[in-house]
């Protein structure tokens with residue numbers, strides 16, 4: 390039988406998700422991996438290959454800058470470069486771990502680079518589409534300075550339920566090496582207006598469709 394090693398970083402994320410439907414991890418990638426990804430994202434010309442992000446999916450896509458102002462570039466895993474190889478090696482290892490230890494049934498994933506330039510934001514939303522229920526977990530990897538300050542804006546705000554039914558807001562700074570993961574179907578969230586360019590890789594772990602897709 391293949392040997393199974395418990396991974397404490399993944400275990401913490403899994404415990405958090407099962408308890409609270411989200412987790413924030415500052416060591417999913419090593420410092421070296423984060424630096425590699427970060428330098429690569431910054432180096433890419435965001436005019437070249439990046440496009441204005443839309444809302445909705447291919448069946449009802451719209452560009453509405455008053456809702457969402459980031460520029461994105463989808464990553465083609467089949468044609469990944471050396472840096473993306475490092476990214477997918479870790480992410481796919483995590484997916485296998487989830488499927489093996491929690492029977493999550495993740496069958497695919499999709500990721501894009503994102504750049505929010507000064508003055509842009511993403512209004513409160515939920516990631517799963519009404520016409521496609523496959524998105525299960527949202528993952529965002531932040532690739533900015535380690536000392537990103539509150540006054541730079543660009544916090545990820547998660548809107549979380551309290552036990553009494555009220556709602557609380559948790560603000561997360563997009564510092565280098567941080568990863569936010571949350572339930573794509575139930576956790577409303579927003580990106581606060583940024584005051585300087587904010588880089589990330591965002592993506593979704595997807596199960597088989599349950600509503601006919």
Ligand SMILES: O=C(O)CCC(=O)C(=O)O
Pocket residue numbers: 503511516529544545578579580589591
């Ligand atoms: O960049 C973030 O913190 C979140 C982005 C987001 O919510 C999305 O792309 O759906």
Ligand SMILES: [Fe+2]
Pocket residue numbers: 514515516527578
């Ligand atoms: Fe989102």
